[in-house]
Each structure stands twice: as C-alpha cells, then as structure tokens.
Amino acid sequence: xxxxxxxxxxxxxxxxxxxxxxxxxxxxxxxxxxxxxxxxxxxxxxxxxxxxxxxxxxxxxxxxxxxxxxxxxxxxxxxxxxxxxxxxxxxxxxxxxxxxxxxxxxxxxxxxxxxxxxxxxxxxxxxxxxxxxxxxxxxxxxxxxxxxxxxxxxxxxxxxxxxxxxxxxxxxxxxxxxxxxx
Amino acid sequence: xxxxxxxxxxxxxxxxxxxxxxxxxxxxxxxxxxxxxxxxxxxxxxxxxxxxxxxxxxxxxxxxxxxxxxxxxxxxxxxxxxxxxxxxxxxxxxxxxxxxxxxxxxxxxxxxxxxxxxxxxxxxxxxxxxxxxxxxxxxxxxxxxxxxxxxxxxxxxxxxxxxxxxxxxxxxxxxxxxxxxxxxxxxxxxxxxxxxxxxxxxxxxxxxxxxxxxxxxxxxxxxxxxxxxxxxxxxxxxxxxxxxxxxxxxxxxxxxxxxxxxxxxxxxxxxxxxxxxxxxxxxxxxxxxxxxxxxxxxxxxxxxxxxxxxxxxxxxxxxxxxxxxxxxxxxxxxxxxxxxxxxxxxxxxxxxxxxxxxxxxxxxxxxxxxxxxxxxxxxxxxxxxxxxxxxxxxxxxxxxxxxxxxxxxxxxxxxxxxxxxxxxxxxxxxxx
Amino acid sequence: xxxxxxxxxxxxxxxxxxxxxxxxxxxxxxxxxxxxxxxxxxxxxxxxxxxxxxxxxxxxxxxxxxxxxxxxxxxxxxxxxxxxxxxxxxxxxxxxxxxxxxxxxxxxxxxxxxxxxxxxxxxxxxxxxxxxxxxxxxxxxxxxxxxxxxxxxxxxxxxxxxxxxxxxxxxxxxxxxxxxxxxxxxxxxxxxxxxxxxxxxxxxxxxxxxxxxxxxxxxxxxxxxxxxxxxxxxxxxxxxxxxxxxxxxxxxxxxxxxxxxxxxxxxxxxxxxxxxxxxxxxxxxxxxxxxxxxxxxxxxxxxxxxxx
Numbered sequence: 001x002x003x004x005x006x007x008x009x010x011x012x013x014x015x016x017x018x019x020x021x022x023x024x025x026x027x028x029x030x031x032x033x034x035x036x037x038x039x040x041x042x043x044x045x046x047x048x049x050x051x052x053x054x055x056x057x058x059x060x061x062x063x064x065x066x067x068x069x070x071x072x073x074x075x076x077x078x079x080x081x082x083x084x085x086x087x088x089x090x091x092x093x094x095x096x097x098x099x100x101x102x103x104x105x106x107x108x109x110x111x112x113x114x115x116x117x118x119x120x121x122x123x124x125x126x127x128x129x130x131x132x133x134x135x136x137x138x139x140x141x142x143x144x145x146x147x148x149x150x151x152x153x154x155x156x157x158x159x160x161x162x163x164x165x166x167x168x169x170x171x172x173x174x175x176x177x178x179x180x181x182x
Numbered sequence: 183x184x185x186x187x188x189x190x191x192x193x194x195x196x197x198x199x200x201x202x203x204x205x206x207x208x209x210x211x212x213x214x215x216x217x218x219x220x221x222x223x224x225x226x227x228x229x230x231x232x233x234x235x236x237x238x239x240x241x242x243x244x245x246x247x248x249x250x251x252x253x254x255x256x257x258x259x260x261x262x263x264x265x266x267x268x269x270x271x272x273x274x275x276x277x278x279x280x281x282x283x284x285x286x287x288x289x290x291x292x293x294x295x296x297x298x299x300x301x302x303x304x305x306x307x308x309x310x311x312x313x314x315x316x317x318x319x320x321x322x323x324x325x326x327x328x329x330x331x332x333x334x335x336x337x338x339x340x341x342x343x344x345x346x347x348x349x350x351x352x353x354x355x356x357x358x359x360x361x362x363x364x365x366x367x368x369x370x371x372x373x374x375x376x377x378x379x380x381x382x383x384x385x386x387x388x389x390x391x392x393x394x395x396x397x398x399x400x401x402x403x404x405x406x407x408x409x410x411x412x413x414x415x416x417x418x419x420x421x422x423x424x425x426x427x428x429x430x431x432x433x434x435x436x437x438x439x440x441x442x443x444x445x446x447x448x449x450x451x452x453x454x455x456x457x458x459x460x461x462x463x464x465x466x467x468x469x470x471x472x473x474x475x476x477x478x479x480x481x482x483x484x485x486x487x488x489x490x491x492x493x494x495x496x497x498x499x500x501x502x503x504x505x506x507x508x509x510x511x512x513x514x515x516x517x518x519x520x521x522x523x524x525x526x527x528x529x530x531x532x533x534x535x536x537x538x539x540x541x542x543x544x545x546x547x548x549x550x551x552x553x554x555x556x557x558x559x560x561x562x563x564x565x566x567x568x569x570x571x572x573x574x575x576x577x578x579x580x581x582x583x584x585x586x587x588x589x590x591x592x593x594x595x596x597x598x599x600x601x602x603x604x605x606x607x608x609x610x611x612x613x614x
Numbered sequence: 615x616x617x618x619x620x621x622x623x624x625x626x627x628x629x630x631x632x633x634x635x636x637x638x639x640x641x642x643x644x645x646x647x648x649x650x651x652x653x654x655x656x657x658x659x660x661x662x663x664x665x666x667x668x669x670x671x672x673x674x675x676x677x678x679x680x681x682x683x684x685x686x687x688x689x690x691x692x693x694x695x696x697x698x699x700x701x702x703x704x705x706x707x708x709x710x711x712x713x714x715x716x717x718x719x720x721x722x723x724x725x726x727x728x729x730x731x732x733x734x735x736x737x738x739x740x741x742x743x744x745x746x747x748x749x750x751x752x753x754x755x756x757x758x759x760x761x762x763x764x765x766x767x768x769x770x771x772x773x774x775x776x777x778x779x780x781x782x783x784x785x786x787x788x789x790x791x792x793x794x795x796x797x798x799x800x801x802x803x804x805x806x807x808x809x810x811x812x813x814x815x816x817x818x819x820x821x822x823x824x825x826x827x828x829x830x831x832x833x834x835x836x837x838x839x840x841x842x843x844x845x846x847x848x849x850x851x852x853x854x855x856x857x858x859x860x861x862x863x864x865x866x867x868x869x870x871x872x873x874x875x876x877x878x879x880x881x882x883x884x885x886x887x888x889x890x891x892x893x894x895x896x897x898x899x900x901x902x903x904x905x906x907x908x909x910x911x912x913x914x915x916x917x918x919x920x921x922x
Binding site for chain 3: 385389
Binding site for chain 1: 642656
C-alpha cells in the first residue's frame, strides 16, 4: 500500500461480515431457499466472498450450496486488443448450470464490463434459468445496463478514486479502502 | 604514364626491403626504387615526370595477388561478371587474381580460357589468370587438355568446388600437370564423408540440427594428395585449408621436404562455427567455418609458414542464392573487398609481421603460379598496392563493386585499407 | 511476470520463468477443452496462419484446434518443399503472408532454422512447429506439462530419451527444456544416432538402452524414421528393434512408477512394444496429445499482442 496515496477505510472486518450475512439471507429470501441455487465467484476477489457466502448459506440451510470459480479474462472486451496478456487463472465449475439460478459474486461493481464478460462465460457453460448478481461494493459509474441484485454497500465515488477490497485470504486483512489517485 | 611515389614505407619481401623509399614507374614497369630518386629525378628532368604522389604514412607493397577467386562469367553473370569481379579486385587492393574454372561452361577448353582473358582485357583493371579444370566439366572422369589450356593461358589446374574423388585421376593430373609446370590446386573434400553436410560437425551442428561436415572430410583428402605428391615426386597446392588436422599434415609434409603448398582464407582465421547460430546464410561456406581450435591452428600454420598463401575464395552470389533456408543456400563469401583488412588483423594480433603478410598475399602466390609478379624489383611490372594501415572504415555491402553482396562482415569495423591500386603503371583504383 | 517474447523459435531461448508461465497458462486452458462449448471469444478477429512445409496431421490439427477454440481465424497453407526449392522462396512467401496481415504464423519446415529466417523477415509472431532436426518447442512444452501433471514436478526427475537423437528435434527441445527445469536427462541410442558433442548439452549418453533406463522416472521413446536406413545409421529394423525397443523386460530397470512417452506416431514393435504403448498404467501418450492443444492455446494467447 503506497504511502503517497490518500487512503480512507470505509468498511472494517465486522462491517464486511455483517454485509455478507445480510446478503446470504437476502439471497435465500429472494430465491425461497437454496433449491436450484449455485454460487459462482469471479476471480479473484469474488471467489473469497463467494466462499464466505457459501459457508454462511450452508450454515443457515444445513446443506452445502455448490460453488464455482470463474476467470473472465478470456471474455474481456479489451483482451483482443491488449498488448500484454494478463495471467490466466483457472476456471472451475464442476456442475451443470442448466436450469440453475446462478448467483455471481464479485467484490466491486464498477463499469459492469467484468459482469458482462462473466455472463457470456456462464452461458458457454450451459443455460441457467436466471443469473443474479451479488457484490460487496457498488461504486457506480456503470458503462453497461447492469445492476446488482444484492449489494453490501453503495459507495458513491469519484473516478479519480480507487476502491480496494482487502480480504484476509488475499491481503491478510479485511477492509474496504478508498484511495485517492495521486 | 610516369609516376613517382614518395614518402611511403616500402615493403617487398622478395627483395627483403622494408624501409622508406621512393619508387618511380615508367612505361608500365618499375623503373627505379631507392631513397634518393625524387631529388635526382627532379633536378635532372622534372618535365619527364607526369605525376608525383606523396604517400607519407602509407605502405607500398608489390601488387596483391588473390590466387583463388570465382568470377562466375561465363554462365552466372547475375552473381558476378569478369568486369565487376576485377573492379572488386582493385578496390580490395588486388592487382592480379586467378579465377577458378567452375563457370558455365566450365573452363575446361581453350575457347573458354580465351573468352575469360578477352573479357578481362576489355575490363582492363586487374590482371586475370584463368585456372583450367582438371577434368572435363569438372566431373572427375576424364582429364582436360592441359597442354592446349596452358597455351591458351591458364596458370594452374583445379576442379575447385568439385573435389577429385578418384585418386587415380588425381595422380594422373598431378603427374601430367607437373611436367607442364602447371600447379594442381586441390579442393580437399571427401564427398562421401561430407555428403549432405551444411556446417562444421561439432557441438554447434548438433544444437542447430544442421548436418555436419567433419574435419576428416578435408583431412583425408589432404593426406591422400600429399601421399600422391610424395610418391610421384610432384607438387600439390592445397586450397582453402580450414582444419587443425590439415595444418598438421601439411606441416609434416613440408618437414619431409615435399613440394606441398597451401592457402587459407580470411574467414577461417576470423570466424568460427559459433557464428552460425543465427542461421545467417552469409556464414555458409565450403569448407565450413570450423571450431575455435581449428582457427588457432590456422593462425599457427600461417605464423610458421605451413600455410603459404592467403586467398579469399571470393565466391559472389545473387540474393536468390542466399536469401533462402540455410539448407538450400549457396556456399561462399564475396571476399575481395574485405580480404586485406581482415588479413591485416593478423598483424594487429601479432600472428604475422608486415613482410610475412605481404609474402602470403603477393610474393608466394606469384611464386606458386609461376607469375612474373609479386616484387617491386626494378624492371618488374608496375603492379603496386598502396595501403593506409590506420584507415578506419566500416564494411558496407552497398558499396561493394562486386555483384556479390554476400558477406558476413557487413557492418564490421576495420582498420587498414588499400587506397591506391596501380596495375601496369596505371592507377586502377584511387580510394584516397 | 509479463511475456515479452515476439516469437517462440526454440526452448533454448526461453527462461525458466517463461516456461513456467507457459505451462501455468496452459493448465488454465485445459478446462476449456472439457466444456460443452469448447470455445472462448478471446482471439476474435485474430488470424493465425499454419504454414506447413512438411506433412504433419497431428501438429497442424492441434494448432488449428487451439486457434479455433480461442475464436481466431485459422488458415492452413501446405507448401511442398520441392516447389520452394525451384521457385518461390521462403522470403517471397513471407512477404506475401505479411501483406495479408496475420497475427501469428505457425511454421513447420524440414530445413533447420527456417522459422528463424521467417522471424527475421516479418513483424508477426512466429511459432516454430518443428524445424528440421533443430527444435520442436511446442512438443517439449506439452511433454513437460504431461510430466509435471503426472509427477507433480520436473526438477530432480531422471528422464531417459531413447532412439535417433541425431535427427530428432523433439530430443533437442526436451534436452533444453527438461535440463532447465532441473531434470536429469540421459540419452541412449546406437552410436550412429548420437550427434557429435551432444554430451556438451549437459546430458549423459549411453549406447545401450538398459544403461539409460536404470531408475528412470520418465522414458521418452523417439520415432525411428524408416528412410534413415539408407544412410546406414542402422542396419535393419529387425536389429534395431531387438536392441532398442522398450519392452516388458527392460522397462523393469526403470522406477516402478515410470511413465512412457512418445511424440507419435508410433512404430509399434519397433521402438516400443504394443503392450507398453497401450498400458494405461505407464503410457501417457494420449495425455500428451490432449496437453498439446492447451499448450498451443497458451502460446497463441501469450503471443497475440494487439495494436501498439
């Protein structure tokens, strides 16, 4: 974390956990239980959040909800033109998506382009009955007609700010930070 | 035309001269050589002198002779013509060149020899001495008419490019040629051993996946030809020596008093097979660039006079011959315009001194080919090369007078260059 | 790390980090070939030319599938070497292809170094799909990927490569690759098939297969080219197969969990006995084919830089 950036913590460990608990209940409420429900986390931040949601939902329902991992790199709309290719992560969806309600999980919803790529990818795996979207942070600035079904926190931000979600699994700490680009 | 050259250091190994002197050329001959010519000439009859050239800082040597070139005409004029070849020769400091018979048709008959001489006379730059083929069409089957060819003007015999595989034919050629004072120049290569090979066989051929030409392909034939020379009491000249083994065989033969002479080319003491790693076809020559040890042995052979001559094996090619896959590319380097500078490195690295180098590039080839050249003695032909030993320059293929722009030395920094080439008393190249 | 190479001409030019990146990327691509819809849109609008001067169904198909699964347009050009010698040179072909503005040119050629010449002439990325007896980098990468999957590592393994080393580009690429990755490579073949100074590549060399097989973790058998018999590098197939064929008895010298590889196509009964080639407990030959597509997808993905 660079020192010359102006950073502000906007959500701490407990805040994140409370958000995820609420989202878990909202998912179950909206879908009337976990019948036909699967979670798919978008690499990388979304995967850890999806794992936490999986645990919360499984605890509530006393049954394990299936979890898939999706790397959307190959579906990005800037990939063909990009000069150097980003490192690929593994995609792992070990179950059929046909007629399932898929809850996509990501950390931050911003332009919507990642979600567009994720939806294209999901459809290559099968024909889900419905795709829903759960995000920890919605920071606005959409460039595509996409909205989230489950939102941890709306965080209006300016374009010269960056929103970063740190998670224990990734950075050793749970917090959401706004950084001002210097 | 009368010319007085003053101020230069004159090196003539034939006369054991290495000092500052003047040299006076008259009617195509060297009229006088000495320390006090300029004064005496000026005081006596200055109107007789057409031109005085001050060559302070320069080195004057007997005109350089390259005894191994390929002029490609007749038959392959897109690679080189006799006219472009002699233009390259004088630009490289050569006043005389001997050209190999592998044109199309092969120089295995009087009319081809006469054609070459006529074309050379028309070009009127460097002297051209044709070398006749040993066998008809250089096919290694039937001897050519040595006597007739000699009368037409050849100075030596060779099937260069196509080794004489038949030992009996080689024996006959050496016997018959020797009786006519025609030296036989042998391209030593056992084609069964080298067959299909593209580069020196060793570590680099292994990692590059290019089939190898073993050193023994050359050495086996060097040994054979030495044995024939010994048995028949004749002589042999070994062309383009490239391996340590050949150097040892020739050294040993000379020790035993046999009439064996040998030449090598600048690329064999400048480059090794390591350079082939880029698959640049400009490095493809036959015999191939060898190993570091071979390069060292070649230099030792030059230093101890095992190798008598430096000849560049000038092998010009067209773009279509070289801009192809390594496997299909033609062998050879366009060498006349880089040979002297590359050879001067032997002085810089102390392998040879000046008189030794000039002997290998003028005196010795003249002696081997029985040419009345290679000396600055009064009365000799006024063939003179003037070298600026300190001139720094960069090889640029685009400035080559040769049609063959195939050189691995493009872009190389050089020191030393021929700046004035005089043939028969006339200035044929002035690069000052 | 970023992948900075313009071309993949040989394993010799790749660093350990680059090899690891290619292998990891390839592992991510394995999954796509298991999907119902085996296609991702990544290289939409990119053009890949497969320029094959040498017949090769396997490698060409593998590159073609790799390109198609990434949504690139793949075009196959089969040129015969004989026409090349006569008329159109590789340089002419290169300039023509360049004018068509492809993104990647995959080249297979019987002349060693042909991909290097092509790479020096055109701005596009070149992938060497096998050149003469020089290198076959994608084969070595898929071999390394197969070994890594089966053994969990490459470092420290003993790999025996058996057969006609002299004429094998697969052997050279694998010697470079496996040695870089820390494996201990040994070679065996008749002395006539071992190129000069090969041990300087850092390998041990034996003339008997048994000496190389001892304690081997991996055995890689090379294909015998029948037409080489003319060059007298082996007297007869009968004699060769009696002394250099991998069979039930000599494989016992290797480790118990040895895996057997072959770049294909196999001469059954010549370099490898049929029961070994088909034994799923040790033969990973079909696995190699499967990895081939993933490795080639990874290379196409890493090499296709866009507009600059």
